[in-house]
Amino acid sequence: MAPRANWKGFLRLSLVTCPVALYPATSESEKISFNQLNRQTGHRIKYLKVDADTGDEVPNEDIVKGYMLDKDTFIEVxxxxxxxxxxxxxxxxxxxxFVDKADIDPRYLIRPYYLRPDGKVGHDAFAVIRETIREMDKIAIGRVVLTNREHIIALEPLDKxxxxxxxxxxxxxxxxAEYFDEIQNVKVTKEMLDLAKHIVNQKAGRFDPxxxxxHYxxxxxxxxxxxxxxxxxxxxxxxxAGNVVDLMEALRRSVGGGAAESKASKKPAKKPRKASPGQKEMLMPIAGKKPKEAAAKKPAARSQRKSA
Known part of the structure; x- marks a missing residue:
């Protein structure tokens, strides 16, 4: 079952409209995360919303948004x-x-979402919009409001x-300009370029996530x-870390080393361990979930907290 939708509404192309739902296409929840603890007690740190001047805790109903004009002046909204x-x-x-995909500067990309029909109606209209974008080989540019902010959204077909x-x-x-202006204008010789191209060809491949x-x-x-x-x-x-003294020599040595790498790469590479939806539970057993290797061991009690 798909996760809960971040947004529900309608997708409209001129007079063609269909109900749709928007879902996050990526997730950070499987990554290891840490809590802050009191070193002395092992208890979690709790954050309170306090008045910066009085130090008193402020209840949520008394908190309003404010735009800072200067250090001590705010406009309440x-x-x-x-x-x-x-x-x-x-x-x-x-x-x-509708625009060409090549027209969109990668610096403008933020995050991807999946868009699908919401419910049992509107699938025909959705298919018409999707296949039109696909056949025209274009990117559809629209607008969507998330968390009270209007965003530009670029739509393209993916499967259904x-x-x-x-x-x-x-x-x-x-x-x-403010970052690149101080980069020196360096003339790259043909020999250097040829050696570098040779290295690229040795390492050429097809992107596969x-x-x-x-590793971290x-x-x-x-x-x-x-x-x-x-x-x-x-x-x-x-x-x-090694210091590169002679760039030309480093390129030549890279080409020589690349030949050895090329021979080694012909051997089937060992695939890295693929993360599953329950990666943390699988690798780090928790109470209530007992994989074979950890069924006999229980997590240490709080009073036996270990330190590095």
């Missing part, structure tokens, strides 16, 4: 006032135009549904499992 400026497009994704990617506004994208493993996440799981088992934690030796 109430919930009712924000609702008054709510946008008309809160319930509809209106397709405004649509992927909608939120886009940034121009004022949110920084100019590259399954080939990549989150794996290391975190290993660290936590070792601490739970009471095993000693030893620091891993960091590789020493």
């Amino acid at each position: 109430t919930k009712e006032e924000l609702e008054e400026v709510a946008l008309e497009s809160t319930r509809t994704i209106e397709i405004d135009e 549904g649509l992927v909608g990617t939120l886009l940034r506004y121009p004022y949110e994208v920084r100019s590259e 399954e080939k990549f493993e989150d 996440e794996t290391a975190l799981i290993d660290l936590i499992n070792k601490k739970r088992a009471g095993k000693p934690i030893t620091a891993t030796e960091k590789p020493a």
Whole structure:
């Protein structure tokens, strides 16, 4: 069953309209996360909303939004006032135009969502919009309101549904000039370029996300499992960084090393461990879930809290 929709409304192309639901296409929930604890007691740290001047805790009903003009001056804005400026497009994704995918600067991309028909009606209209976008080989640009903010959304077909990617506004994208102006104009010789191209050809492949493993996440799981088992934690030796003195020599050596890598790559590579929806439960057993390897062991009690 699909997760709960972030947004429900209508997708409209001119006079063609259908009810749709928007779902997040990505998730961070499977990553290891930490709580902040009191080192002395092991208890979780609780955050309170307090008045910056008096130090008194403030109940939620007394908290309003404020825009800061300067250090000590704020303009208060109430919930009712924000609702008054709510946008008309809160319930509809209106397709405004169609563009080529190459026209969208990657810097404007924020996050992807899945878009599908909501309920049993509207599937015909949804299919018409989806297949029109597919046949025209275009990206549909529309607007959607999420959390009271209007966003630009780029829609493209994916299998039987649509992927909608939120886009940034121009004022949110920084100019590259302030970062690139000080880069020196260096003339790259043909020999250097040829060597570099040779390296690229040796490493050419097809992008496959399954080939990549989150090594930091794996290391975190290993660290936590070792601490739970009471095993000693030893620091891993960091590789020493080498200084490149002669760029041409480094390119030549890279080409030589690439040949060896190319021969080794012909052997079937060992696939990294694929994360499942229950990765944490599988690798780090918790109370109530007892995989084979951990069925006989129970998590340590709070009073036996281990420290690094």
